[in-house]
Amino acid sequence: MQASMSSKFKSTSRRPLRAKLIFNAGSGRPEDSPQQLVSILSEMQDQQILPEVHTVRPDSDLERVVQDAIKTGIKLIVVAGGDGTIDSVVGAMVESDAILGIIPTGTRNNVAFNLGITGDIVNSVSLLRHGRRLKIDVGRVHCGHSRHWFLEVAALGLLSDLYPMADDLQHGDLAKIGELLSTFISATPSRLRMILDGHKHLTTTAHMMLITNMPFLGPHFQISSKVSFKDGRLDVFTFSDMSKLNMLSYAVSSRGGPAGDSGIKHYRAKHVRIVSKPQMPILADGNPLGQGTLSVHVHPRALTVMAGSALTGQRDTAKLTDSKAAVNG
Structure with a gap:
């Protein structure tokens, strides 16, 4: 019985998960972006995350891109970029049931830093599945x-x-x-x-x-x-x-x-x-x-995010945690 329950939980935790990936090739070091995208897609495949990729262009309306993704039933919006790219999608996600995931590839990556997302692409993609789900304030x-x-x-x-x-x-x-x-x-x-x-x-x-x-x-x-x-x-x-x-x-x-x-x-x-x-x-x-x-x-x-296990600079992480449950689709 126990083995059956364990097997069922493992299967559930690996159920394919749809996501919208907003990839900004101009963030951080643009010359690194081709390899970054390859690495992100490879790690998402390992985590059984199925991304629809939108590559940011100068004329991109990212709020509309996110709104359209949410309307199709996608719950996980992943931003691979910097603080400016995150800023461009927040308005479409406030008060929605969508979840913001971050892969920090920008210059400062301060939002990710505050949320305890300070690792490389491998760790950041892993947090999309196994990070802490938080509801945070928005101004x-x-x-x-x-x-x-x-x-x-x-x-x-x-x-x-x-x-x-x-x-x-x-x-x-x-x-x-x-x-x-x-x-x-x-x-x-x-x-x-x-x-x-x-x-x-x-x-x-x-x-x-x-x-x-x-x-x-x-x-x-x-x-x-x-x-x-x-x-x-x-x-x-x-x-x-x-x-x-x-x-x-x-x-x-x-x-x-x-x-x-x-x-x-x-x-x-x-x-x-x-x-x-x-x-x-x-x-x-x-x-x-x-x-x-x-x-x-x-x-x-007003905004649900996937964060790291320890929030940067927070003295009592446990009190700031809404859920340790992974995003499983």
Whole structure:
């Protein structure tokens, strides 16, 4: 009887599983992409995952690609790419019963890093079957006519000015160094009026404000070990009473772990509304949204993901785990 049950479980765990594979050949090192795709398909075959492959092109509408896949009954959406590729599919998956799987082949791979997906292609594909299934929070930004979902951070101020140039630098455009330094030196603070959850009013002057959903941002800077994407709250950080030199020092020290500074104030809220004067630029997961009044809301447990066995920087992984059950189709 026991042997029969064991055999049945093994058979069930290996039932062929349909998936939509979003493969971005332009992520990370494009010259590696042909071999990466071959390796991914080989490992998926070993895991009995049956992928329909969509190769990302400049004109790809990835939200539509994902929506169409979900309509055909596919439950597992796998992104092989970087944070930008993941960002492009999230909007189609929020509040759906589809599951996001990640094979990190991008430059920073920060979302995967937060979720404990830090291995090679073999390990990442294995997690699609045997990882931890989690429901995580997702942020939603409103700025004028712009709307955007985000997993990592919405930024107001200096970071929004610097990010596009820093991203170009990371991708090899060294001509941006002078422009980046000039922007950093000339930046001035703004007066910020904040309303948290509709009733808590705060006023401050700052170069920058971050509204975070994940503890690690960008190139794996740890903003705080207290940030969680499982608590139904957004974490708001204001960088007040800090010189630009202090901010730069803080960024460098954060590479080794969370760094404290009395000029950084930390709040938690489900809904945040911010008015800046002069108006500051706004960014959501690397996407510029213009300037103006910023409204941000958290959607708790709105996205299902396959994660690693240990979430990066989380002190109690067990409490953050929805299910250890593998995805079996």
